[in-house]
Amino acid sequence: MSEKLFGTDGVRGKANSWPMTAEMALKLGAAAGRFFRRDQNEHRVVIGKDTRRSGYMIEYALTAGFTSTGMDVFLLGPVPTPAIGYLTHGLRADVGVMISASHNPADDNGIKLFGPDGFKLSDEAEAGIEALMQDGVPLSAPGNIGRAKRFEDARGRYVEYAKTTFPYRKRLDGLRVVVDCANGAAYRTAPSVLWELGAEVIPIGVEPNGYNINDGCGSTHPEAAAQKVLETRADIGICLDGDADRVVLVDETGHVADGDQIMALIATRWAEDGRLAGNTLVATVMSNLGLERHLNAKGIDLKRTAVGDRYVVEEMRAGGYSLGGEQSGHIVMTDYATTGDGLIGALQFLGCMVETGKPASELARVFEPVPQKLVNVRYKQGAQPLSAEAVQEAIAKAETRLGHDGRLLIRKSGTEPLIRVMAEAVEPALLDDVLNSVVDAVQAAS
Structure with missing residues (x-):
């Protein structure tokens, strides 16, 4: 296994292709079991999944791996990812596993691991598990092999x-x-x-x-x-x-309201009630400039992180903040959950509807978004377009033109050979002009 196994949100790939094979899942389960089973006392793991057909294959392979190192396995069946964080901690498990590729198509699948505190694993823990997979995992004696059983009460x-x-x-x-x-x-x-x-x-x-x-x-x-x-x-x-x-x-x-609008409403309401820890919302660099302006006008700080809910959670835990999320709809409320929870996020919005008597259309349009566009530029294998001098010059000129009335974000995709170019500007004409100038430069260097 020469390639890095863990990405920004666990392990993910196409089912029955590396790394999402039964063989890899078995090795991962054994390594994770050994990593968390540090003594001879009883240890347990909870495993949940979404509804993909490949979930059965991955579930049973992980179970074999965990039990081979003496871990008792509770199989929860189809449950939301946040339920794994909640039940890992609630059932006093040493590790939790969610088998899911989130919003990806059915052919994909993934494995997300949670520690005993219900939060996703740190980079250090993932590196330790990968090291065990490469070095070989000592298996338990026959008398210490773990058991597996269905836990019927998980959903309830x-x-x-x-x-x-x-x-x-x-x-x-x-x-x-x-x-x-x-x-x-x-x-x-x-x-x-x-x-x-x-x-x-x-x-x-x-x-x-x-x-x-x-x-x-x-x-x-x-x-x-x-x-x-x-x-x-x-x-x-x-x-x-x-x-x-x-x-x-x-x-x-x-009308559709994205995660930025939902976070804006919750942050504003919580700040008014004195519930917003640090008077701060944590969001990623993708969140709209309109959100930042709205929060600042309310005296609320916005801290930005790299793209990925794990980075949001890391910043929230480091700063003691209670609310964060992503434009895509991850809403993280550490008063209630250890990860993004779509249902509980929706319940917070519904609670505002009930308490204010206002319709969703009034509550879901908290701020006017600054026009935002995203273009993906595919590059050839081995190319380094962002290092090209012409691209750097185009980016510098674009940022100067935008000034305080816009933002420019250029980043390399972590899963595909793509450069993602995102721009925001108050003036639509300026937005198009700036975006096109950078995209053209990246394409020429790709």
């Missing part, structure tokens, strides 16, 4: 916990809610939580067949929920992704 425990995050003694009576579960991990939990809180629930994306996860539905395709909201005259639409750690919302007019 998460449902009950999620309801406790809704405002005390408030209900959703009288609200008609469309919830699109992306044919993924929350296809049972999300409708149950909303119904038990009193909403009239119209579920879509709740018929998984192993291959239709994220297929024309969920947070990456909110048009399905928007159509259903208009068709049924619903008050709001909630769009989750395949593992339910992200959310986008649809108001009663069919």
Whole structure:
């Protein structure tokens, strides 16, 4: 194994191709089991998954690996990723595993690992597990092999916990809610939580067949929920992704609100209530400039991180902040969860609707976004376009022209040979001109 196994969010790839093979999953399970099983006492791991067909293969391979090093395995079945963080800590497990490729197509899959505190593993822990995989993992004696069993109460425990995050003694009576579960991990939990809180629930994306996860539905395709909201005259639409750690919302007019708008509302409300730790929101470099301006006008600080919810969480934990997330819909609330939680994020928004009596359309348009465009430029193998002098000059000129009225972000994709060029500007004409100048330079050097 010469290539680095862990990426920015665990291990991910196409099912039955490296690294998402049964063989690799077995080795990973054994290495992770040995890494966390430091003595002869009983140790346990919880394993959840989304609804991909390949999840069975990965689940059983991981189970074999963990039990071979003496870990007892609790198999939770399809549950949202945030439920793994919650149950790893709640069940006093040494490690938690979520088998999911999040918003990716069904042919992909992934493995996310959580430590005993319910948070995703650090870079150091991942490096330690990779080192064990390369050096070889000592297996347990026959009498110390672990056991595996289904844990039937996992979904119910998460449902009950999620309801406790809704405002005390408030209900959703009288609200008609469309919830699109992306044919993924929350296809049972999300409708149950909303119904038990009193909403009239119209579920879509709740018929998984192993291959239709994220297929024309969920947070990456909110048009399905928007159509259903208009068709049924619903008050709001909630769009989750395949593992339910992200959310986008649809108001009663069919307008889509992304993670920036949701974070803006929650941050503003929490700041007013004195609940926003450090009076700070943590977001990535992709969040809109309009969000930053809105927060600053309210006296709220915005700290930006690299793209990826793990970097958001790292900054939140380091600074003691309680709210963060991504434009894509990861909403991280450390008062409630150890990772992004799409359902609990939606419940916070619904709580604002109930407490204020305002429609979703009013609450979901907190700030006016600064025009933003993103262009992906593919480069040839071995090329280093960002190092080219002409590209550096184009970037410098673009940043000078934008000044304080815009932003420019250029970064290399971590999974594909792409340069992502993102620009924001108050003036649309300036936005197009600046973006095109940089894109042209990158293309010429690619």
